[in-house]
Amino acid sequence: MTSPRDAHRSGFACFVGRPNAGKSTLTNALVGSKVAITSDKPQTTRHTIRGIVHREDAQLIIVDTPGLHRPRTLLGQRLNDLVMETWSEVDVVGLCVPADQKVGPGDKFIAGELAKVAKKTPVIGIVTKTDLVGPKQVAEQLLALQQVMDFAELIPVSAVDGYQVGLLADLLVGRLPRGPQLYPAGELTDEPEQTLIAELIREAALDGVRDELPHSIAVTVEEMLPREGRDDMLEIHALLHVERQSQKAIVIGRGGERLKQVGMVSRKQIEKLLGSKVYLDLRVRVAKDWQRDPKQLRRLGF
Numbered sequence: 001m002t003s004p005r006d007a008h009r010s011g012f013a014c015f016v017g018r019p020n021a022g023k024s025t026l027t028n029a030l031v032g033s034k035v036a037i038t039s040d041k042p043q044t045t046r047h048t049i050r051g052i053v054h055r056e057d058a059q060l061i062i063v064d065t066p067g068l069h070r071p072r073t074l075l076g077q078r079l080n081d082l083v084m085e086t087w088s089e090v091d092v093v094g095l096c097v098p099a100d101q102k103v104g105p106g107d108k109f110i111a112g113e114l115a116k117v118a119k120k121t122p123v124i125g126i127v128t129k130t131d132l133v134g135p136k137q138v139a140e141q142l143l144a145l146q147q148v149m150d151f152a153e154l155i156p157v158s159a160v161d162g163y164q165v166g167l168l169a170d171l172l173v174g175r176l177p178r179g180p181q182l183y184p185a186g187e188l189t190d191e192p193e194q195t196l197i198a199e200l201i202r203e204a205a206l207d208g209v210r211d212e213l214p215h216s217i218a219v220t221v222e223e224m225l226p227r228e229g230r231d232d233m234l235e236i237h238a239l240l241h242v243e244r245q246s247q248k249a250i251v252i253g254r255g256g257e258r259l260k261q262v263g264m265v266s267r268k269q270i271e272k273l274l275g276s277k278v279y280l281d282l283r284v285r286v287a288k289d290w291q292r293d294p295k296q297l298r299r300l301g302f
């Protein structure tokens with residue numbers, strides 16, 4: 001007889017899909033907590049952030065990769081390499097395609113790349129954002145997705161209303177090998193706190209900026225220390241790196257209004273994350289063309 005302990009499964013999953021497909025939101029819905037940043041701007045997830053789903057019968061570690069795209073810069077190339085590397089290391093991959101957009105060349109490009117690992121790693125086709133369309137369109141999207149590659153399973157979900165999120169967790173867990181817990185119960189992510197904080201600041205800074213500017217913002221946390229004379233407060237110093245002087249002006253805004261807003265919004269999120277009051281000092285620095293400069297990329301953690 002197998003004991004429940006022997007039946008325990010553990011392992012890694014990741015979601016892929018074109019930018020904005022809903023991968024981060026789905027990670028959060030599965031984990032039940034805000035660990036991956038989300039935004040309506042494409043390519044917001046630069047770091048491989050893991051969310052951990054703890055269940056009686058399994059521990060599912062979700063690696064949230066950046067969107068795959070045709071590389072134009074050194075950063076783009078590195079991001080793609082990171083995605084490929086992630087695929088070969090996980091137990092199951094979910095290809096996310098939003099229900100409200102036609103299956104297009106971007107999805108086919110990703111499916112083509114995924115097919116290369118599909119013999120080793122099962123791929124689940126996931127139609128996301130089903131709350132945005134009617135049942136007929138969901139069915140059509142499932143059919144369209146089925147054409148692009150040979151999936152181990154196909155499932156429609158909505159991270160917003162929770163539709164089939166539990167079932168998706170079951171499907172993912174079903175593909176994990178038997179094994180013990182890999183992380184302590186209750187731990188939701190193994191990303192260093194500073195990375196999460198930097199991501200929250202970047203998320204706030206991206207809100208309301210258009211075009212190519214989002215790709216030009218990077219955030220580093222330079223210092224975290226107890227605030228002098230306030231033992232209930234943390235003091236955090238962070239830098240927003242942009243590529244050009246003109247971008248600096250946009251990020252700061254007229255009379256510093258935008259930066260103030262970014263500070264206010266992200267401070268609230270950071271306080272929630274850390275469970276402590278925070279004094280946040282944000283500065284903007286021009287790191288000329290950092291996306292094309294290997295030294296700068298390393299300094300910014302890529």
Ligand SMILES: Nc1nc2c(ncn2[C@@H]2O[C@H](COP(=O)(O)OP(=O)(O)OP(=O)(O)O)[C@@H](O)[C@H]2O)c(=O)[nH]1
Nearest residue numbers: 020021022023024025039042043044045067159160
């Ligand atoms: N209505 C609806 N919107 C969703 C759902 N999931 C995600 N979204 C929205 O779609 C946008 C993109 O979601 P993300 O989770 O950031 O997408 P992503 O694939 O991680 O994007 P990148 O990080 O750019 O690769 C956000 O505005 C989300 O709020 C969903 O189930 N329903």
